[in-house]
Amino acid sequence: MDLSVPGQALAVGAHADDIEFGCGATLAKWAAAGAEIHLCVLTNGSKGSWDPETDPAELTAVRRREQAAAADILGAKAVHFLDLVDGELVNGHDERGALTHVIRQMRPEVVLGHDPWKRYRLHPDHRAAGFLTIDAIVAARDPHFFPGRGDPWRPTTLLLFEAEVVDHVEDVSAHLDAKVAALLEHRSQWRSTMAIDPDNPDTEAFAATVRAEAEAAGAQSGLALAEAFKLIEPL
Secondary structure, three states, rough: OHHHHHHHHEEEEEOOHHHHHHHHHHHHHHHHHHOOOEEEEEEEEOOOOOOOOOHHHHHHHHHHHHHHHHHHHHHHHOOEEEEEEEOOOOOHHHHHHHHHHHHHOOOOOOOEEEEOOOOOOOOHHHHHHHHHHHHHHHOOOOOOOOOHHHHHHHHEOOOOOOOOOOOOEEEEEOOOHHHHHHOOOHHHHHHHOOOOOOOOOOOHHHHHHHHHHHHHHHHHOOOOEEEEEEEOOOO
């Protein structure tokens, strides 16, 4: 329970809003304690709408703005957008090279990402993002992987959110409101992801759902509110 506050942390998500759902309160807690927080969003979010008339290029721009606003609420220093095609994410050579470069540039002590081993996961981007994050960590630490893409860097800890097997929790009792506020910046996802009707928004019901998940995550550890992870170390 509760890592020491890292000097730098990098959270990697398949889409804008994934990081906030998975570890937003933990990032807000660390940022408030002085950590330098970076986010890396892998895809451009161009397919994130149920409206067939939505223009993908316009949606990409909207989601980028929403992610920047959410990151500000969490206290993140920067968001790194890889702009890979939404819905078509793969753990390929070029994709690993791009994420390896981000890790080597940011030099995080802790990396956070999707658990690729989560059973019955439907979205292929989440599976690919998890394996891509893990494989980029391995590549980033070895000088013979992607030479010329920055100096090698070995993070100390990997936290997987949406975890199949939970063995670590972070107490977020004082920072859940920041997570909810950051999520609500993703207005383009209100209807499809958060079950909020944009024409008659009930954000309190959504906030209650997020709180209930945090209560469940904390219950077995005696915490009021928590975010749950699979911890992997050493790396």
